[in-house]
Structure formats: C-alpha cells, structure tokens
Amino acid sequence: MKSPKLRTVEKYRPPYPLNNFPANFAVNLGREIVYLLASRGTPRLEGSDWEEIFARLVGAKWKPSNIGLDDVALEQTAWGAKTVKAPRPSATTQVRLISGRNSPVYSFGDKDVSRRDPNELGEKILAIWNERVAGIRKLYRHLRTVVLIQTHPIIPENRGFGIFSRGKAGLI
Numbered sequence: 001m002k003s004p005k006l007r008t009v010e011k012y013r014p015p016y017p018l019n020n021f022p023a024n025f026a027v028n029l030g031r032e033i034v035y036l037l038a039s040r041g042t043p044r045l046e047g048s049d050w051e052e053i054f055a056r057l058v059g060a061k062w063k064p065s066n067i068g069l070d071d072v073a074l075e076q077t078a079w080g081a082k083t084v085k086a087p088r089p090s091a092t093t094q095v096r097l098i099s100g101r102n103s104p105v106y107s108f109g110d111k112d113v114s115r116r117d118p119n120e121l122g123e124k125i126l127a128i129w130n131e132r133v134a135g136i137r138k139l140y141r142h143l144r145t146v147v148l149i150q151t152h153p154i155i156p157e158n159r160g161f162g163i164f165s166r167g168k169a170g171l172i
Helices: 025-039 047-058 104-108 118-137
Strands: 072-074 077-085 142-150 161-167
Touching: 025 047, 025 161, 047 072, 047 077, 047 142, 104 118, 118 142
Parallel strands: 077 142
Antiparallel strands: 072 077, 142 161
16 A cells, blocks of 8 residues: 655655565574574573574664563664564464563552452553553654564474564554
C-alpha cells in the first residue's frame, strides 16, 4: 500500500524492511556464531552475545538495555534482541517471549501479588509494559524485536538456528 502524503510530518523509513537484512546477513551470522562457539570452552550463545552480533551485522550500535526494547539502535530504529530455544528452529512457527521487569510490587507498591485478582494484576503488568513502550517510542520512530531461535543444547549433532524480526505495532 502506498503511504499517504501528509504535511508537517517527517517521514522516516527504517534501514531494513521487516525480515530483510543486509546482503550476506546469513553467511556473516553463521561466521559469527561459529567463531563464538569455537572460542568458548562450553558451547553457549547468550542474549548479550546475540545483541552484540546482531548490532555488528546491521551496522548499528549495541547498547545493552535493562528493559530489552532498545538493545540495538540504528538512526531512528531500535531492536530488542531476544534468544529462545526450540528443538527444530527451522520448523518453529511460534515462540513465547518473556518480558521482565514489570513488577507491580515496585511500580504500584502492591504487597502480596499471589493473592491479587489475576485480571487486576494482568492490567497492572500491561500498564507497566505500555509505559515502557511509550517511553522508547519517544526516542525511536520504529521499534522491532529480532529473535534468534537456537537448538538446545548447541552441539554439532544438534545444531540449527532461525531468525525473524517483528515490528511492535504499538500499545497493547
């Protein structure tokens, strides 16, 4: 669909369309992962490793974030980089991402959350998340999540990776 023409609005196109990455991205990602696994005593790839690798591959700045929405930044685009494990990454169609640091105890002063109404508790957690998204949206025009799906454990006879990117549509 063609974008509408608007007055007084500065348009910004993200550096890469969703799920499109720089030329040779897959080859360079493979090279980075092989180097990382070969240079470690134990075969593991952690979240911060993925953040740093992804930033390097897209020519962005890696800035570890404690909320995970803007781990990687390039111009007006920010990515939250996540890792998940799956038995067959290439066949994975759905993943479950966990967002941490959404504590009603800290944010709302709630005491015993185990005895709270689940709907009220859920609303508070979503309110915290939405505030985080709104704060990051003030800094970046485009927010995305990029996920590396890896096998577990990462050993030669059980290897495989998958990657996808998703835009954050807005507040929940």
